[in-house]
Amino acid sequence: MRDPLPGGVGVSRLCVYDTLTPDGLPGGTPHIHLCCTEAYVVTGGHGAVQTLSAQGFAEHELRPGTVLWFSPGTVHRLVNGGDLQIVVVMSNSGLPEAGDAVLTFPAEILADPDRYSAAVALPNGGAPGTDLTSAYRRRDLAIEGFHTLRAAVERDGPKAMAGFHAAAVALKQPLLDQWRTRWEDGAFRAAQSTGVQLDALARGDSTHLGEARVTALPRPTEEGRLGMCGLLNTYVP
Template sequence: MSASTEPATGAAAGFPLPLPGGVGISRLCVYDTLAPDGTVGGSPHLHLCCTEAYVVVGGAGLVQTLTLSGYRETPLRPGAVVWFAPGTIHRLVNHGGLEIVVLMQNSGLPEAGDAVLTLPPELLADPAVYAAAVALPGGGAPGGDLSAAYARRDLAVRGFERLRGATLDGDPAPLRDFHAAAVRLVGPRVAGWRARWREGALRAAEETGRQLDALARGEAPHLAAADVHELPGPVERGRHGMCGLLDTYPLRRPV
């Protein structure tokens, strides 16, 4: 859910030091319109290799999650922190004014297609069909009509209801089939994801390793290079996201 637009200020090459662990960050105002099942909120989806965390800063709601372990609803209220592993289908439900700071593992992967929405099976079999079904005008750029974002949300809810119903009935086959379809859809992107991971999270972890090696030798050259980095605000406000309107921050180099 993080953005990849180059910031105007920052460290070398025009980019700030990555956030700890190479995570991404965004502020999310969850959609406040009704889905076909009469629930107010966002689009159910999963991530293929990114853990996601919510820090609730306003309003109230819950997150519906679905895994092979079952269906769960977790309340969201200010101060709560909730996170879940890749493969967890999640859907935000807005009970009023729900606002969240989202922390996303592997900054750069989510907007590169790491998320797959729970569309009905007939829309998952072909990458071109899926891409057309989830596309938004201007890529979801801020402003304008939200009808396309709501339409894809409603498609994802239809698919989610089917998966949830089967799971609650003790039949994991539809959910396993969805997992397999998601893997097929993202297959062509994995090489690009690996490059983003190397530049982001892996690079951050390796830098820590170099610092530990230096400290073990009684050295600390990185301390002399210490600096403070700042982004005065999001570079984009109100992007049409899967779960709501996003304020996004640039926190990675392009690959």
């Protein structure tokens, strides 16, 4: 059995979609996370991420060496300026895979769980080899809702996001118990282990140091899964 990644985080390599969206910008699908902080470590190419948050609308340049992160509730949309490649680090490994994301579909779709489920679904769950058409379809629908939401924020300020946030929470209510279990078994347990080690050290007990070991993944666990922002190579320890 492999050890979890430090802090119970999730790591994946992202090659951002490079096809044009309806507004003429190539890139990914705008969405938010409800419980997870996300970080980008840019490893290649260049581009930008557009965000809607309590700070309003912003666009942040991305180039090799950039590290950028944002907290839950931030709508984010990646724009590919050319061969944009990113290592993505997510808190609460397991929660994103369990649905901790809501796409910025138009309001009438967000208000209907059945319509939302149909709009967000990908054939075979987006497994490697799945045709990209379905990923582009849902991305372009989310771009439509993103522009409506952005216009509202630019007109009325960040308070305009309250309706979208409320709809996102309502959509995910049925999953919260499952998310709590994943968090308790993952990131929370990883954090607790540090407390156990500190207590041991305070007693002069070095037992855990003698149990040290090295874990390696020579290649991604899965390559080419259709993600919201591009093709994902995932590492699952």
